[in-house]
Amino acid sequence: MHRSRWKLFSLALGLLLLLAACETGSNRQQQPNPNSESSQQSDQPSGEPAGGGTLNVAYPANPATLDPHLTTNQATRDVARNIYEQLVTLNKNYEVVPQLAESYEISEDGKVYTFHLRKGVHFHNGKEMKAEDVVASMEKWLSTSTQGQANLQGAKFLQADEYTVQLTLQKPSLVALYVLADTAPFPGIMPKEVIESAGPEGIKEYIGTGPYKLEEWKTDQYVHLKKFADYSAVDEEPSGLSGKKYAYLDDIYFRYVTDESTRVAGILSGEYDVAFGVPFDNSDQIDATEGVSNYFSPGGIVAYVFNKKAGPFANQKLRQAFNTALNNEEALTAAYSDSRFFELDSSLALPSQKDWYSTAGSDKYNLHDIEAAKKLVAESGYAGEEVVILTTRDYPEQYNLAVVAQEVLKSIGVKSRLDVYDWPTVQERRKDENNFDLFAVSFATRATIHQYPFLDSKADYPGWTNSPEIDRLLDQIQASSSIEEAKPLIDELNRVTWDYLPIVKIGNIQNLVAIRDHVKGLDDLIGPILWNVSISR
Template identity: 35%
Template sequence: MKRNLAAVVTLGVLLAGCGAADAGDGAQKTITVASAAQPPNLDPHLSASSTTTGLSRPVFETLLSMDADRKPQPMLAESYERSPDGLKYTFKLRKGLKFQDGSDLDADDVVASMQRWSRLAPPVRDDFKDSTWTKVDPLTVALQVPKASFLHLLHLSSRFANYPAIMPKEIIDKAGDDPVKDIVGTGPYRFVEWKADQELTLEKWSGYQALPGERSGSVGNKTGKLDKIVFQFVADASTRTLGLKSGQYDITMDAPYDSLDELYDDPALKVGSYNSSPLNLVFSGRQGTPAANAAMRQAIHTALNRDEIMIAAVGRKELYDLSQHNMAKAQESMWNTEVGRSTFNKPDAAKVSALLKETGYNGESLVLTVTRDYTEAYNAAVVVQSQLQKVGIKVELQTREWASYFQQFLSEQTTWDMSVFPQVLQLDPSQTVGFSKSRPGYWASPRLDDLLARYRSAPTLKDATAMYDEMQRYIEDTRPLSRLGDNHGVYAATTRLRDVPTFDGAAVWWAVEFGE
């Protein structure tokens, strides 16, 4: 069905300027959120930004999604079937679904959305290479894949970065490979306006068609409890803190670690934590420096006291976890291993000395790069530098603002040896350092190629998780990173909010509500 895109754009223009102050007697139904960052765009197919993911989740939905136990469940699909050989998936769509512009959702929209996502989203391009999406009938879509893999269902139900949002075909066709400009989905909130560098507003969509049943993870009844969500972009941490205390903001999901005592002590605020994010010491592997030697990387790994590092990073013991493997502590119900645990976080000066002697280290300086824009990463890097210098490893600490640092981290790996990198939660191990081609620490070898090929060909999640010991053994042997810890995200909110539910590292905005 054709949509009137001009009407969509005009609606956004007409609504521009309507913010939280216009809520009138519905003020208790409007929430003002202090967001530490502004997203680059609201296109989850293209943007890996956690801000894009968090702000767009109330707008867009997916064929499948994950319940609280992280099991795939139907969302826009009514049901799905996987062929016995794992090469074909058939999705039956729910009847009567509409987009927020009032048009019907049908198979054409799903095919257009999924073809674009499969082609453009970095985490899935390899796993969906040579796959085809086809329309069977107006409410049925088929996916044909060249090889069976557990990753297909995992990616299709993901709400992490680059999730498979369903959008109208006309909007997909208009955008091509560029970020979509017309923000239209099927979720409980619709996009209203975006004032660049100021705020972004979402409004409850009265036409939302919810699934039956209790909310569980990202499925179940997602009918919004708030009328309006206003995200105000506040990069300065002290401004976010002052705004919370004065009542200018109702909540921030980015409470600064160095202001936590002040926030905890305020009786008008509640402070809580949510899913942890891995903080890693990543090695570039650049040649011609001591860190190109695996024994030097093992010496660094052996020298570190993670509790000292993480206390410096987040300030409180209850705000971090320690985990020796590539996935976060919070994901151990799915991904867990004993490999590497017995020697993790047991600093051993004698072993460090022996490893340094093995490498022939002569006091050359190693470059440790970090951004000051993430205080947890910077504070951790300062302690890493101090600990390494105490065991005789000379370290030069270099800092950059985030954009410059991230460019250096991804594309200028010949300028640094190691980096304290604040990584967001990843869906599966193949997206983490050491296994992801898009990150430093990916060092191609026959061993790695064979390991990843077998992992990606695992037919079920059970088969894949059975390989996690082997994957972690590869990390232990080659040492592309050293895990520092998992820092918890911290939110601070007015006590007038009933609860702040979270799932997979983000607020569940449709379930947030004010009390009486």
């Protein structure tokens, strides 16, 4: 969605307003700060949305913490990104650009990153952000976050001067900046004092530099964010998570509504302005209701994950047989019902991830060739073992994909059964290679393909990839000096993945959000973007 634009006033109305201003005297700013708590509709720059108002968001899950360093949980991410900012971030094409850093340089050996901080950026407590705050924040993130520990082992942040920070790596890494720009767990910058007072469970004060500050958090009820009047915006066009951030709204409430039907009823009645986690089945009802619309945002990828450590799918030929027989479009339709909710695509990355997207290997995607699949079954030496498909009814799309998998296996002469549990039990049982052979699951979009756990042999992710060739390519991509140098390796990685088949990517999926028509400017990049949102009533 794009920000709404005010229509130009007619000449006659403009003259009347001019006369009124002359009669009363005018001390108004010609270009007021939209973050100002006192800004009103008449004070907005020409062409800008009106400021003010409260946005009520119906959200399906409570955050366990608002410390963005500690968790990949979406409930934390979606609130915390309004409070905290990072050294670097992602634009709409998932490219890394500066945020709290004004600029950065990389040494010739690729091991030292020098970040020059923006001056005059203030925290919500009034303190100016300086290098000591960045170093303290980044060192905490490195020591506590899964992404820091997995991708930047041995890295060190040091203060060069009051507004300069250096990151030193043990070895060059193409993915280092992408990890710093990642969205969960993300390295939000906080005052040094907040870091020093943090305990094992995380920080005790929630103070950042973002366009909104934490006003109140009532567990299981709501998080109340308030406009930060002294927010320091960059002077660039908004793009994804980067660029200028306007805090048009006075207040944002994340209201935690765990029941789907209650969220839907609330958005339809106007109790809520935006509702997340809306079931796909309600899309037609939303379309038919005046004043509310469907909004679709990228939801990542959905895949079948094979157990490659034990059981029938430890045989690569049988994995290839399943993939060859699969009709991806039919599987996606069975799970998501409507083509608005999915996209056929073979790449490990989304099309919008320009640095990482590749169509290599697409010749092995969506084949639906039953006879060729039966030949691969014979070559695999399959001896009639029963394939166990692990699934849950807690997520209907996962269950429907499991049913599709069973039909695919039946069509090529492979026996199977569904083992159905609640979602926590599925997560527990899939830790043991003796409990399953296949499950369907979705993966949220990540800043780099390296962060997908099903690729790396060193990651102890259920399915247990063990491919020296994939490991080699991941290492070579990481060691590349530029994306341009890495592109042929990214292509090769996609081809090798479609041959080895740690997973079968089924396609890209969408999230469904319901939004009242008076809400303008909502955007999304790995989660909702609520700055630049305004309300027109």
